[in-house]
Amino acid sequence: MKAFSELIVKLGSSTKTNEKLEALSHYFATADDADKVWVIALFSGRRPKRIISSSFLQLWCLEITDLPAWLFEECYHTVGDLAETIALLLPERTGALRNAGLAFIISQLTALEKQDENAKKDFIVRTWLQMNKDDRFVFNKLLTGNFRIGVSQKMIVNALAKTVNLEPNIIAHRISGNWNPFTTSFNELLSDQLSAVDYSKPYPFYLAYALDTEVSDLGREEEWQAEWKWDGIRGQLIKRSNEIFVWSRGEELMTEKFPEYDDLRSLLPEGLVLDGEIIPSIDKKPLPFALLQTRIGRKNITKKNLQDAPIAFFAYDVLEYNGIDYRNQSLCQRRIILEEIVASVNHPVLLISPIVEFSTWQQLAHIRNSSRDMGAEGIMLKRKSSTYQAGRKVGDWWKWKIDPLVIDAVMIYAQKGHGRRSNLYTDYTFAVKDGDKLVTFTKAYSGLTDKEFAEVDAFVKRNSLEKFGPVRTVKPELVFEIAFEGIAASSRHKSGVALRFPRINRWRQDKKPGEINTLDDLKKMLDAYGKT
Amino acid sequence: MQLIEFTESGLYCRQGDFYIDPWQPVNKAIITHAHSDHAKPGSRHYLCHHFTAPLLKLRLGDISIQSLEWNEEITINNVKVSLHPAGHIIGSSQIRISFNDDIWVVSGDYKVEDDGISGAFEPVRCNTFISESTFGLPLYKWKKQEVIYENIRQWITESHQSGKTPVIIAYSLGKAQRVLQCISTITDNIFAHGAIWNTQQALLTAGWKLPAIKRVIPEMPKEVFKNSVIIAPPSADGTPWMKKFSPYSIGVCSGWMQVRGNVRRKNADAGFALSDHADWDGLLSAVKATGADKVFVTHGFQSAFSRYLNENGILSAEVKTAYGGEEEEQEKPSTTTEQENEINTAGE
Numbered sequence: 001m002k003a004f005s006e007l008i009v010k011l012g013s014s015t016k017t018n019e020k021l022e023a024l025s026h027y028f029a030t031a032d033d034a035d036k037v038w039v040i041a042l043f044s045g046r047r048p049k050r051i052i053s054s055s056f057l058q059l060w061c062l063e064i065t066d067l068p069a070w071l072f073e074e075c076y077h078t079v080g081d082l083a084e085t086i087a088l089l090l091p092e093r094t095g096a097l098r099n100a101g102l103a104f105i106i107s108q109l110t111a112l113e114k115q116d117e118n119a120k121k122d123f124i125v126r127t128w129l130q131m132n133k134d135d136r137f138v139f140n141k142l143l144t145g146n147f148r149i150g151v152s153q154k155m156i157v158n159a160l161a162k163t164v165n166l167e168p169n170i171i172a173h174r175i176s177g178n179w180n181p182f183t184t185s186f187n188e189l190l191s192d193q194l195s196a197v198d199y200s201k202p203y204p205f206y207l208a209y210a211l212d213t214e215v216s217d218l219g220r221e222e223e224w225q226a227e228w229k230w231d232g233i234r235g236q237l238i239k240r241s242n243e244i245f246v247w248s249r250g251e252e253l254m255t256e257k258f259p260e261y262d263d264l265r266s267l268l269p270e271g272l273v274l275d276g277e278i279i280p281s282i283d284k285k286p287l288p289f290a291l292l293q294t295r296i297g298r299k300n301i302t303k304k305n306l307q308d309a310p311i312a313f314f315a316y317d318v319l320e321y322n323g324i325d326y327r328n329q330s331l332c333q334r335r336i337i338l339e340e341i342v343a344s345v346n347h348p349v350l351l352i353s354p355i356v357e358f359s360t361w362q363q364l365a366h367i368r369n370s371s372r373d374m375g376a377e378g379i380m381l382k383r384k385s386s387t388y389q390a391g392r393k394v395g396d397w398w399k400w401k402i403d404p405l406v407i408d409a410v411m412i413y414a415q416k417g418h419g420r421r422s423n424l425y426t427d428y429t430f431a432v433k434d435g436d437k438l439v440t441f442t443k444a445y446s447g448l449t450d451k452e453f454a455e456v457d458a459f460v461k462r463n464s465l466e467k468f469g470p471v472r473t474v475k476p477e478l479v480f481e482i483a484f485e486g487i488a489a490s491s492r493h494k495s496g497v498a499l500r501f502p503r504i505n506r507w508r509q510d511k512k513p514g515e516i517n518t519l520d521d522l523k524k525m526l527d528a529y530g531k532t
Numbered sequence: 533m534q535l536i537e538f539t540e541s542g543l544y545c546r547q548g549d550f551y552i553d554p555w556q557p558v559n560k561a562i563i564t565h566a567h568s569d570h571a572k573p574g575s576r577h578y579l580c581h582h583f584t585a586p587l588l589k590l591r592l593g594d595i596s597i598q599s600l601e602w603n604e605e606i607t608i609n610n611v612k613v614s615l616h617p618a619g620h621i622i623g624s625s626q627i628r629i630s631f632n633d634d635i636w637v638v639s640g641d642y643k644v645e646d647d648g649i650s651g652a653f654e655p656v657r658c659n660t661f662i663s664e665s666t667f668g669l670p671l672y673k674w675k676k677q678e679v680i681y682e683n684i685r686q687w688i689t690e691s692h693q694s695g696k697t698p699v700i701i702a703y704s705l706g707k708a709q710r711v712l713q714c715i716s717t718i719t720d721n722i723f724a725h726g727a728i729w730n731t732q733q734a735l736l737t738a739g740w741k742l743p744a745i746k747r748v749i750p751e752m753p754k755e756v757f758k759n760s761v762i763i764a765p766p767s768a769d770g771t772p773w774m775k776k777f778s779p780y781s782i783g784v785c786s787g788w789m790q791v792r793g794n795v796r797r798k799n800a801d802a803g804f805a806l807s808d809h810a811d812w813d814g815l816l817s818a819v820k821a822t823g824a825d826k827v828f829v830t831h832g833f834q835s836a837f838s839r840y841l842n843e844n845g846i847l848s849a850e851v852k853t854a855y856g857g858e859e860e861e862q863e864k865p866s867t868t869t870e871q872e873n874e875i876n877t878a879g880e
Contacts, residue, residue, distance in 0.1 A: 012792055015799045067670055068843065074836045075671045079791050088671040088790065137792075422793030450797070467835040 003031055004102045005138040011149055024159035033186035034103035041181035042147045043156050045251055048106050050145040051113045052120050054082055060125055061086045077470050080418035083140030087133050098130035154391045164190050169390040177201030178253060199240040202247040203319050204390035208397035216361045225384050226356040226364055228376035229399050230314055231289045232279035237313050239268040260311045260349050267345045271323030274315045281312035284351055286375035290488035290498055315342055316353040319388055327388035371402045372529055377485055378402045404483035406505055408516045410476045412438060414460040425460040426453050430482055434519040441495035444482055447504030479511040480504050487530040497526050535636045538851050547631050548611030552638050555854035564640025565624035569855050581615050583623030586738040618642035619653035620808050621706035628656050638662045644814040647677055649709055655821030662828045663819060666809040667787050668837030674811045680804055681714040687783055687802050688761055696781040699762040701769050704728040706808045707785055708763055715761055716743035723748050725764040831855040
């Protein structure tokens with residue numbers, strides 16, 4: 001555990017990618033194989049089952065420290081992380097330091113899964129009191145099942161590439177997909193054997209950067225293929241061993257969430273991997289993302305869900321065909337195969353993401369302006385000769401998004417943030433005018449500089465009504481321009497609208513609260529862009 | 533009538549007609565310590581501890597100033613006034629005032645651990661105690677000074693081993709002297725930012741013995757700093773002034789470093805929770821040691837600390853003051869490059 005918590009401390013405090021990489025590769029070069037497997041698993045979102053709810057952890061911490069619950073809450077809001085709050089509040093370790101390996105601790109926790117609450121409490125409390133602060137923090141992170149540590153898949157892969165003698169893109173492929181850290185050894189994970197059995201295994205997604213120069217800088221138009229940039233869930237649709245698998249970009253196996261794709265099982269050829277977008281769609285037309293959200297979070301998809309938000313797969317690439325890896329072929333060649341497959345399947349659930357024809361950049365810019373009417377959020381530009389690469393790479397694929405929608409609003413609630421924003425009011429709720437009332441319509445957490453956050457934080461601390469609890473009601477005085485990608489009707493929000501990707505575009509220090517937009521303005525935007 | 537009233541200009545003793553740490557110019561000001569949020573310019577007469585006087589002059593210029601020894605009692609308009617060590621920084625004092633049988637103590641900023649420089653905090657019995665609460669949440673629990681010192685020294689060694697120059701961020705008055713005390717046992721190759729160097733000169737002139745430091749001068753070639761340790765105030769962090777130490781590694785010394793998120797926000801390579809303020813247990817023990825039956829809580833987590841005291845049988849109320857709001861202070865955007873002539877002396 002010590003080696004692992006040291007790694008976490010290093011990763012958490014180092015600001016340079018190189019240092020993080022070094023810390024990781026040092027870990028991979030020195031740690032136990034069993035522990036390494038778990039580090040790969042944890043950092044790629046595979047975590048052990050939670051054996052206890054975090055409210056018990058809080059309760060036991062209160063028992064040990066004899067603090068009132070409200071004070072624990074205050075500490076939690078200041079620290080912004082439950083695992084760390086508990087680690088800080090517990091008394092100093094008294095006995096000898098416990099130094100069990102990561103994999104061993106996880107196996108102990110897993111063994112407790114079926115046991116009663118007392119057994120769990122006994123083990124957890126005992127372990128807490130045998131650990132120092134850093135170990136406790138990591139231990140609590142394992143318990144609360146929430147390991148976001150700012151390490152990308154790419155970094156893990158590159159660190160592994162320094163210790164195991166394999167190409168990074170091969171490693172990326174091996175550690176993706178459906179493997180079990182309890183039963184997989186380090187050698188198995190990084191050898192060919194496993195991928196032979198794992199029929200579900202997706203390929204690492206090729207990700208595009210946002211276009212940050214003039215589009216004409218890309219060179220000659222005929223070298224590029226343009227497509228709509230869809231607003232759905234990026235996914236891989238896989239058929240192998242007569243089974244269908246659907247992976248999200250976030251490496252989540254989502255097959256069961258989309259029973260619609262079942263129909264494709266008998267239609268798709270064996271040994272096929274398609275890359276595309278999972279989008280709600282009727283009559284080959286995409287519907288707003290908000291519809292998809294109505295069914296994503298659900299454990300059981302109802303008939304009504306299927307009716308109200310039917311799903312299609314807008315395919316734009318083929319990565320494997322007849323069991324053969326096609327990623328090194330050019331986009332042009334892959335496109336020909338893709339079009340053939342989609343045409344032969346001829347099923348409304350599998351659509352081709354059409355090519356947007358254009359002859360000049362100017363013309364494409366014009367077409368791009370109609371993205372919203374198409375239900376798209378801009379244009380994707382892909383070099384016709386490009387191979388399908390692994391991860392985010394500069395050069396061959398670009399996303400060229402349209403400008404966001406914007407609205408001026410006033411901040412009326414604030415909450416303290418998490419992570420590097422701990423003890424700073426950085427999470428805000430915004431309102432628009434409705435006559436002489438204010439109506440909240442969105443929260444936003446990002447878009448200000450550290451310096452601006454510090455100023456707003458100072459304002460909140462000086463101008464809030466409450467003293468306790470997470471939320472501060474502040475004087476409606478600060479005006480911000482909120483940017484968002486889409487708008488949809490929502491019965492869950494007082495304002496009647498839900499925004500897609502809301503964030504702070506800029507602080508309008510030039511505007512007074514009286515000059516903000518109105519609920520009517522929002523409704524007009526809903527009429528213009530939010531029609532399903 | 534309360535012996536001390538909370539007015540717009542600051543804590544005011546009507547009977548004695550003087551203020552303690554006023555934030556507006558007044559006639560008579562008693563100053564707890566020389567940090568800028570407690571010692572404001574413009575008052576006609578100042579009263580403070582002997583050690584604070586030269587620091588006040590350095591900051592406020594030519595002022596009318598009277599100074600006292602700790603535990604030396606004087607009388608102002610029938611109010612007895614004495615100063616008692618607060619352990620916060622050099623010269624920092626609690627102010628005890630009494631009139632008839634009523635005794636009040638104003639803590640100023642304080643810490644209960646003896647750092648070997650600032651004087652050992654002295655609990656003073658009183659009826660009413662006015663306490664700071666900068667770190668008034670139980671998540672703030674400091675390690676022993678010697679343990680933190682050892683961590684700092686180890687980090688310096690590691691930085692040197694990996695070819696980096698360690699840059700320690702510490703407030704120029706208070707923290708910087710403790711850092712010096714910590715690192716002078718392993719190195720005498722220490723450079724300091726102008727603000728810290730100025731403070732050092734004032735302290736040396738006042739007769740303090742401090743480890744020797746060299747001032748960083750813009751013309752110095754890069755090579756000079758190899759294998760040295762740099763001490764710089766928070767205002768220098770992240771400015772072009774740091775460039776010449778490159779490659780460097782930043783270690784921030786502040787109680788706020790107790791929380792991981794703060795270390796990350798500061799872009800620090802290392803954070804050391806070395807504070808000049810009392811931690812949660814320190815605040816509680818100080819309050820109890822006064823025997824006060826009423827406690828006013830000022831700057832910091834005053835709502836939480838005050839509520840906790842009330843729930844634990846100590847009558848308490850919050851008081852709004854203009855002191856640092858060190859909570860905000862930590863986030864003040866740094867715009868300065870090298871404030872050679874200004875001493876950045878705000879609290880934690």
